[in-house]
Structures are given as C-alpha cells and as structure tokens.
Amino acid sequence: MQLSEILRGFGIGEYNPGASTGGQWGKTTDHGVITSRSPATGEAIGSVYAASHQDYEWVMDAATKAFTVWRSIPAPRRGEVVRKIGLKLREYKEALGRLVSHENGKILQEGLGEVQEMIDIADFAVGQSRQLYGFTMHSERPAHRMYEQYHPLGPIGVITAFNFPVAVWAWNALLAAVCGDVIVWKPASKTPLTAIAVQRIVAQVLHEQDLPEGIFNLIIGGGSTIGEAMLKDRRLPLISLTGSTPVGKHAATVVSNRLGKLILELGGNNAIILTEHADLKLAIPAVVFGAVGTAGQRCTTTRRLIVHEAILNSVQKALVHAYASLRIGDPLDPKTHVGPLIDTDAVRQFSEALEQVRHEGGEILFGGKVLSGPGYGSRCYVEPTLVTARNDWSIVQQETFAPILYLIPYTGDVRNAIALQNAVPQGLSSAIFTNDLRESEIFLSEIGSDCGIANVNIGTSGAEIGGAFGGEKDTGGGRESGSDAWKAYMRRQTNTINFGTELPLAQGIRFELS
Ligand code: NAD
Numbered sequence: 001m002q003l004s005e006i007l008r009g010f011g012i013g014e015y016n017p018g019a020s021t022g023g024q025w026g027k028t029t030d031h032g033v034i035t036s037r038s039p040a041t042g043e044a045i046g047s048v049y050a051a052s053h054q055d056y057e058w059v060m061d062a063a064t065k066a067f068t069v070w071r072s073i074p075a076p077r078r079g080e081v082v083r084k085i086g087l088k089l090r091e092y093k094e095a096l097g098r099l100v101s102h103e104n105g106k107i108l109q110e111g112l113g114e115v116q117e118m119i120d121i122a123d124f125a126v127g128q129s130r131q132l133y134g135f136t137m138h139s140e141r142p143a144h145r146m147y148e149q150y151h152p153l154g155p156i157g158v159i160t161a162f163n164f165p166v167a168v169w170a171w172n173a174l175l176a177a178v179c180g181d182v183i184v185w186k187p188a189s190k191t192p193l194t195a196i197a198v199q200r201i202v203a204q205v206l207h208e209q210d211l212p213e214g215i216f217n218l219i220i221g222g223g224s225t226i227g228e229a230m231l232k233d234r235r236l237p238l239i240s241l242t243g244s245t246p247v248g249k250h251a252a253t254v255v256s257n258r259l260g261k262l263i264l265e266l267g268g269n270n271a272i273i274l275t276e277h278a279d280l281k282l283a284i285p286a287v288v289f290g291a292v293g294t295a296g297q298r299c300t301t302t303r304r305l306i307v308h309e310a311i312l313n314s315v316q317k318a319l320v321h322a323y324a325s326l327r328i329g330d331p332l333d334p335k336t337h338v339g340p341l342i343d344t345d346a347v348r349q350f351s352e353a354l355e356q357v358r359h360e361g362g363e364i365l366f367g368g369k370v371l372s373g374p375g376y377g378s379r380c381y382v383e384p385t386l387v388t389a390r391n392d393w394s395i396v397q398q399e400t401f402a403p404i405l406y407l408i409p410y411t412g413d414v415r416n417a418i419a420l421q422n423a424v425p426q427g428l429s430s431a432i433f434t435n436d437l438r439e440s441e442i443f444l445s446e447i448g449s450d451c452g453i454a455n456v457n458i459g460t461s462g463a464e465i466g467g468a469f470g471g472e473k474d475t476g477g478g479r480e481s482g483s484d485a486w487k488a489y490m491r492r493q494t495n496t497i498n499f500g501t502e503l504p505l506a507q508g509i510r511f512e513l514s
Contacts, residue, residue, distance in 0.1 A: 003102055006095045007046060010197040018048045018192070018220035019055035021062035021213040023203045026055040034220065036193045039105035039340040040331055042378035048192045051221040056229055059217045063155040063182045064235060066214030071152040071180040079129025079178045084205045086122030086174075089115060092201055096166065096194070098332070103191050104165055105340040105380065106294045107331045118170035120465045121481065128486055129178035143500025150490035152180025153261075157236040159227055159251075161243045162342055163297045163401075165191035166198050168242045168265070171469070171480045172489075173216065179489040184217045184236065186227055188243075190342055192220045223247065231255050238263065238489065242299075245399070245426070245474045252476075263488055264476025265469075267399040268428030270451070270460040271304035271421040273443070275414055276311060278433035279457070284318045286433070286459035287405070292326060292338050292384040293461055296403030297346070299475075300429040300453070300461035304389075304396065306417045309409045316365060316407065319386055323366045326384055329375055340380035341402060350382050350402035356395040357404075363388045365407070391420045399426060414439040415447070422450045428471030429453040429460040452479070 007013075018034070019026030031052040036045045051059075070078070089096070097112035104111070134148035158172045165187060173183045187195035199218040206215060219226050230236055231254040240263035241251045248266040255262050272290065274283055290302030307315050331339030341347050347370055354368055367383030375381075382402060389396050389406035396406050410417045414434070421430055430451040432443040440456045442448055452471035453463060463469050468483035470476070479485045505511060 001095060001098055003045070003098075006099050006102075007193075009095055010099070010200050012046050012193055012196055014046060016046060016048045016193070016196055018051040019059055020199050020203070020218045021059055022206050022216060024213055026051060026058065028052040028055050031221075034189050034192055036103055036191065037343075038102055039342050039378055039380045040102070042380070045103060046193050048196070048220050051219045051226055053229070056219055056226060059184060059219050060155070060233065060235055062214030063184050063217050064214075066212050067152070067155050067182045069212055070182055070215050073180075075129045075132055075178055075180065078180060079126045081205065081209055081211065082122050082129070082174050082178055083126045084209065085202055086119050086126070088201050088205050089119050089122060092197075093119070096197055096201070099197055100165060100194050101331045101339070103194050104162065105331050105342060107336050107339050108334065110294055111331075114164060114167045117167040117465060118174075121170045122174050124465055124482060125174040125178045128175065132179065132486065132490070134492075139496060140506060141498075141504045143498065143502070145497045145499065146495065148492060148494050150179070150487065150492055153489055153491050154181060154237045155184055155235060156181045156238040156240065156489065157230040157233070158183055158185045159230065159239065159241040159243065160185070160187050162188035162190040163294060163299070164242070165194040169195070169198060171465070172240045172263075175481075175486050176489040177215070179486055181489055182215045182217070184219060184230065186219050186221065186230060189220070189222060195220065228254070232258065234258055234260070237261055240478070240480070241265070245476070248476050261488070263478035263480060265299070265478050265480060266474060266476040267426055268299045268301070268471060268475055269303050269397070269399050269424045269426040270300055270429040271306050272302050272430075272460060273306045273414070273417040273421055273432040274308060274311060274315060275417065275432065275434040275436065275439050276308045277436040277439060278311065279435055280311070280315065280318060282457055283433040284315075284322055286431070287319065288322045288326075290459035290461045291405040292403045295338050295341050295382075296384070297342065297401050298461050300463065301403075302405065302460045303399065304391065304406045304408055304421070306391075306408050306410055306420050308417070309411050312407075312409050320366050323384055323386060328371065328381055328383065338384055338403065340378060341382060342380070344379055346401060347380055347382055349400055350404065353395055353400040353402065353404055354385065354387070357387050357389060357393075360390070360393045360395065362393075391423055397424050414442055418443060418448055425474040426471065427451045427473035428475040429455070429463070431455040431458060431460050433457055
C-alpha cells in the first residue's frame with residue numbers, strides 16, 4: 001500500500017483543514033501551516049492549516065450542544081456507537097498503522113500494534129458501557145435508601161503526545177464516549193495527519209448512525225495557543241494531557257487554578273532490575289525491546305538497567321551482542337528493528353545527553369553515533385546506545401527521549417537495587433527479573449517499586465489495556481485505559497431517598513419547629 005493511496009483513502013491532501021466537529025471541517029487558512037514530515041525521509045507528507053481562535057469557539061459550541069444530546073443517549077447505546085468505531089478501525093487497521101509509521105517513524109509492527117490497541121480499547125469500552133456501576137449502601141436512618149451514581153462530565157479536553165499519536169486518543173476518547181462525554185482532541189503538532197485520519201474514520205460512523213456534529217471533535221494548533229485555550233476553558237471540566245513533565249506541570253497549575261479535573265500522563269524514567277537470580281534468556285530480549293522499541297520514544301521505555309555486580313559482565317556481553325544485531329532503517333521495512341527519532345531536535349538531545357554522560361565519566365559500550373549516508377538522509381537516525389552510568393548523575397535523573405540505556409551496577413540485597421530504581425523523580429513503569437520469590441515479592445510489596453506499573457519477568461513497556469495505566473511522582477498520577485479508569489470521565493453523585501413519613505436527621509440531630 002503506497003503512501004499516496006493511504007492519504008487519498010483518508011481524504012488527506014497537500015493542505016488540510018485543522019478543525020473538525022465530525023463531518024464538518026473548519027475553513028481557516030490564514031493562521032499558519034503545520035507541515036508533517038516523515039522522520040524516515042525528511043520529506044513533507046502533508047500540511048495542516050493551524051486552527052484559529054474562531055475555529056476553537058466553533059468547535060466548543062458544537063461540543064457543548066452535542067453534549068446535551070449525547071449525555072441522554074443510554075450508555076449501552078453509546079457503547080454500540082463505539083463498537084461500530086472499533087469495527088471501522090478493523091477495516092482501516094493496515095492503512096492507519098502504515099500512516100502512523102510514515103508520520104511518526106515507528107516500525108510497522110508497532111504502527112499496527114498501536115491501531116490494535118485502539119481496537120482493544122473500543123471492545124473494552126463497549127463492555128464498560130453496561131458496567132458504569134455505583135455502590136449502594138445502608139442508610140443510618142429508617143426508611144431511607146442511599147446509593148452512588150455516575151453521570152457524564154461534559155465536553156472533555158484530550159491533549160496528546162506525538163509518540164502514540166492515535167492510541168492515546170482512543171484510551172481517552174472511547175471510554176469517555178461511553179461515559180456520555182463529548183471529546184475535544186488536540187493532537188501533537190508533529191503528528192497531525194494521523195489525527196485527521198482517525199477523525200475521518202469516526203465521522204463515517206457518526207454519519208451512518210445519524211448522530212449530530214460535535215461528539216468527537218478535532219482541533220490542530222500549537223500548544224501555546226490552542227492547548228493553552230483548552231487549559232483555561234471552564235467549559236472543559238476535565239483535561240487529560242499526555243506529554244512531558246514540564247508541560248504537565250504547567251497544565252496542572254492552569255487547570256487547578258480553575259479547579260478543573262486533570263488526568264496527567266507524563267514522562268517516565270523506567271528501570272529493569274536484573275538480580276543474580278534472573279533468567280537472562282527472558283531478560284535480555286525484554287531489555288532490548290524495552291530500550292530500543294519505538295527508538296526509545298515510549299513513556300515506558302527502559303532507560304536504566306540495574307544489574308547485580310555478579311552478573312554484570314555476562315549481561316554487558318549479551319547486550320552488546322544483541323545490539324550489534326539490530327537493524328536500523330526504514331520503519332516500513334519488515335526487517336527493521338529501530339526506526340528514526342521524530343526529528344533532528346530529538347537527535348540533538350540524544351547527542352547532548354551522551355556528551356553529558358562522557359563528561360561525567362560514563363563509558364559508551366555500544367553505539368553513540370548519529371547515522372548519515374544512504375538511507376539516513378533525514379538525519380533522524382541514531383545508534384541505540386549502551387552506556388555505563390551512576391544513578392545520581394543529573395542526566396540519568398532526566399528522561400531523554402532516545403534509545404540510550406544506562407547500565408547501573410548494584411551490590412548485595414535486592415533492596416539496594418529497589419532503592420536505586422526509586423531514586424528518580426519519575427514513577428511510571430518498573431520491572432524485575434528474578435526466579436527468587438522473596439526478591440519478586442519484596443519488589444511488589446509496599447517497600448518495593450514506587451511506580452504505577454511494576455512487572456515481574458517481563459519488561460517495562462508494552463502494557464495491556466485491561467489494567468489502569470499511569471504513574472506516580474513526576475509522571476503525574478493519572479490513570480487511563482482499563483480497570484476503573486472510566487471513573488475519571490464521570491461525575492460522582494451520592495443520593496439519599498426518604499420513603500418514610502418522618503424526617504429524621506443524620507447523626508441524630510434534633511431540629512424541631514414549634
Ligand atoms: P510535549 O509535552 O511536548 O507535548 C504534549 C502535548 O502537549 C502536545 O499536544 C503539545 O502540543 C501540548 N502542549 C505543549 N505546550 C502546551 C501548553 N502550554 N498548553 C497545552 N498543551 C500544550 O510531549 P511530546 O514530545 O509530544 O511527547 C513526549 C512526552 O510525552 C514524553 O515525556 C513521554 O514520556 C510523554 N508520554 C507520556 C505517556 C504516559 O502515558 N505517561 C504516554 C506517551 C507520552
């Protein structure tokens with residue numbers, strides 16, 4: 001399937017509108033242009049007219065109106081609409097997965113996997129639409145009934161990162177939709193075309209179902225313009241933001257200032273611990289996939305490897321051997337393991353991080369170079385890199401969004417490894433490889449990993465949608481996707497009903513009118 005054919009199939013031209021309420025698209029052409037370039041070739045794929053403030057108001061009007069309709073459609077019926085979106089995504093899986101690879105640069109298997117994740121969450125959300133349960137409880141007063149219920153929240157703002165350009169929308173939007181919310185989506189400016197493709201897929205379903213405009217909305221523009229307008233907008237009771245920690249901290253300040261709700265999914269600095277009792281046959285491939293998958297641009301990428309000194313040499317050798325077999329190149333070539341970074345700015349950050357590592361005294365065991373020459377003309381390709389490091393170096397404490405793996409030795413008990421693993425500001429994903437039950441149970445216990453995700457004998461990345469996804473500390477504390485994450489998209493209400501003939505007050509308070 002050629003790129004031109006994919007773009008045509010999604011109605012994406014050379015220039016595209018940057019705002020949509022479903023089937024209708026904005027008309028603005030004078031607010032600047034966002035050009036999407038293939039990280040693999042550097043060539044322009046297509047451009048988008050950045051949305052204006054008027055576009056934003058038009059979208060917000062449509063969303064506000066649509067909410068009054070959508071919230072009163074029974075949740076299982078909303079689930080039926082999401083089921084149809086899931087079916088449509090199945091039809092477009094190949095085309096959308098390929099477009100993700102073209103625009104984002106992740107290898108095709110991961111592009112297709114991202115669309116599969118959308119399909120999985122659609123299925124999950126359909127089931128959830130019949131399970132928006134609240135508790136019932138016994139009242140302390142006679143002839144009274146108490147219960148809790150969940151109502152739709154309103155139009156919600158979803159601001160997404162470039163590295164999962166379509167799946168993160170689905171995690172939020174499809175769950176929020178069954179909850180009765182309407183969605184205003186601002187994608188990352190680095191990946192606007194995949195967002196347009198998703199909007200076109202969804203619009204087909206809404207049209208076939210005769211649903212009004214404004215349920216699924218798209219607004220493409222800068223973070224400091226459109227993004228900022230969303231943060232400040234009281235018509236959006238919830239902002240779900242996926243992105244870097246500095247942007248998340250700013251969003252937290254602005255949204256909290258108006259007492260809005262937040263789901264923050266921010267940066268990670270994830271570690272795998274290899275104890276003396278690790279099965280290296282499992283561990284080495286998990287470490288390599290975790291560290292180089294999506295070219296190190298996952299929030300759950302393995303960035304630190306905390307290795308017991310007794311096995312350090314054999315682990316280093318095995319990793320150098322595995323890294324030497326990695327194929328770096330065209331993300332659409334099925335043999336490629338590692339595609340390009342998103343842009344040359346990311347490459348600069350990769351090089352600067354390694355400079356700092358060298359300055360600190362770290363040794364580069366493998367990689368370290370920016371690639372040039374035939375096939376690497378976009379200058380976005382780097383070698384996956386292994387370096388020796390100390391956990392307390394400031395560069396190791398940060399998330400560098402590139403395939404750099406820091407090897408950090410530990411001695412003695414597993415508690416020493418856990419202390420290192422926890423000694424960073426972020427708290428997203430973590431893993432331990434061990435066949436020793438005591439070690440794994442300590443790692444999972446209250447004195448163990450402080451992350452939102454803690455795995456045993458699997459790596460840090462590649463979470464399934466069934467569990468709640470998110471992390472602690474500088475990762476922001478939000479939870480999305482499975483389990484009871486749906487509750488964040490609804491407002492909770494406690495109801496007490498008196499079916500008696502008296503008016504007793506709670507806590508036995510007496511208040512009698514003469
Ligand atoms: P980013 O922080 O640069 O941008 C994220 C989004 O925020 C974009 O849509 C951007 O336009 C928007 N934005 C920027 N400034 C804004 C402002 N002032 N107001 C409102 N919105 C604004 O992140 P990125 O480079 O696109 O993505 C990479 C980062 O995302 C990494 O740190 C990664 O760890 C994180 N991430 C986290 C998760 C998670 O679930 N924890 C998932 C994916 C990515």
